[in-house]
Amino acid sequence: MTTSVRAGTARDLADTGLSEPDYEVLSTLVERPGTTSTLHEQAAKMGWSRSRLSRHSSRMEVRGLIARAPDPADGRGCLLVLTAAGREALRAATPTHLESVRRRFADRLDADDLRDLLRIADKLGDRSEEAAPLDG
Amino acid sequence: MTTSVRAGTARDLADTGLSEPDYEVLSTLVERPGTTSTLHEQAAKMGWSRSRLSRHSSRMEVRGLIARAPDPADGRGCLLVLTAAGREALRAATPTHLESVRRRFADRLDADDLRDLLRIADKLGDRSEEAAPLDG
DNA sequence: CCTAGAATGATGACATGTCAACGACTTCGC
């Protein structure tokens, strides 16, 4: 079930030239001051391992979506910086992606469905926030 | 949510020496007459691509869990055969795995939860059968 | 100041999966 929805949104995203991991990185990074973050902070924010983000950053760096810079505050660290190309790619992909998620997920479920889904996810020990605006 | 449950069952399975793909292959193959199947039939039965099954079969063959044999009925094809080691690995892993799935999934949900989950999965366009004995 | 220990990011070795070829073989229509 997850798989079916994810496959669709991933396909839609791919049409804009980004993978889901790409989108996650870009959309998280763009919210940072200076669209910049140390790798470990970014990883923590995303719930990724440093290793995973390091590897994915390398792939995105090759494609020019982000850049690495030495961290002036910590000689061990590095800063991930959103490039103009990365910002542009995100700008181009965002509406498409939101629309894709809406069409493939949100529009298919009513309030009861969402409530049930959150309840079940909770029972299964899910720890993701899922931005649930229903509690309010 | 899927992720959280899967990670747990995968970890439990790993303790028995099998990955989830391993288990899928073995448990499907053991149900075949002669615990044998052509690769493409097995792939179709599992909903995998031939490429994926071919690759995973190679990994499992190295570990002695299955073997390949030429298909006497089709010179292009090959037969996947469960080995004694594969059968033994499956035998050892099965109770653990069923218990793991029960503990991490089935036991946490009541009949209403399952009904809701199936309803939602259906709305999201899920095509998996999920062996739903609730309709009966 | 100086060292022991912790943290950072990179990387080797793998596991898993996709996609687009490809060679080998079968089958279908004639």
Add this chain to the structure above:
DNA sequence: GCGAAGTCGTTGACATGTCATCATTCTAGG
């Protein structure tokens, strides 16, 4: 029969992710 077309399993080239390990660098305690 025979050639075109399809199918079978494999594979190269990648993308993604894990885990353990490593060289650097930082930091805390003496």
